[in-house]
Amino acid sequence: MSATDKPLLIKRYASRRLYNTETSDYVTLDDIAGFIRAGREVTIIDLKSGDDLTRQYLLQIIAEHESRGDSVLPVNVLTDLVRSYSTGVQSMVPQFLSSSFEMLRDSQARMMEGLGVLPxxxxxxxxxxxxxxxxxxxxxxxxxxxxxxxxxxxxxxxxxxxxxxxxxxxxxxxxxxxxxxxxxx
Incomplete structure (x- = not known):
């Protein structure tokens, strides 16, 4: 397994600064978003407690993009997500979202391949x-x-x-x- 196949480990210090363990420097949320866009998996842990904070920081990245006007999630989707937390449907939502994004990635790959095949x-x-x-x-x-x-x-x-x-x-x-x-x- 090469270094880019392994998740990039980011450590959060008590000062709340984020430290890239591969490059030995501090990073921002925008840097982390860039790593993810480039195809890297990222894991963020709290240095002191060892808790996995990845989910919290990914949600924070999404919230910051949404607040800047880079809206990707329509209000009705956000509303349905909030509703899913208060119902028994909550267990199905992660699987559904994961499958939906996987189908989207596959469709994009097929579309790119198809562009080269069309007369x-x-x-x-x-x-x-x-x-x-x-x-x-x-x-x-x-x-x-x-x-x-x-x-x-x-x-x-x-x-x-x-x-x-x-x-x-x-x-x-x-x-x-x-x-x-x-x-x-």
Whole structure:
């Protein structure tokens, strides 16, 4: 098992500071969120008591993102979660959520694989390969919040070739058509 396969151990000191045991430095909640978006599992423990605080800190990360306007959870979902704590349904909710996110990750992976298999009506268009690389980098960046997605480094982003306004308009039109087809899938 390599170092990146093992959960990253973060220790919380009495001062409430969070310490990354791999890099021997202090980290913030944003750093931890970045590790998770990059696909790392994270475990946060209290140094003094040994208690696992991972769940509390993950909820805090979610709450901070929601309060900044990065809303992912609709109010009705949050309301249902609160209700689940006061009913006997509580035992089913974690399994349901876990299964739902697993299906979402699998669907995203299949979608990314499917993009490479679809026949491409724009194959003869000049500059298509560079455009495809940019689109793939964009999709990977947008899906970077999921364990299967990783954001590319800025150096990996290809530069677009210079195109005339007519070519750019044609590309935009064809892209809109492809997006419409994809949304029907």
């Amino acid at each position: 491409n009506p724009m194959a003869s268009m000049p500059g298509l390969e560079a455009f495809q690389r940019q689109q793939e980098a964009f999709l990977k960046t947008m899906m970077g919040g999921w364990p299967s997605g990783k954001a590319p480094a800025a150096a990996d982003m290809p530069e677009a070739p210079a195109a005339s306004k007519d070519e750019l308009g044609d590309i935009k039109k064809q892209l809109a058509e492809l997006q419409a087809k994809l949304s029907k899938l």
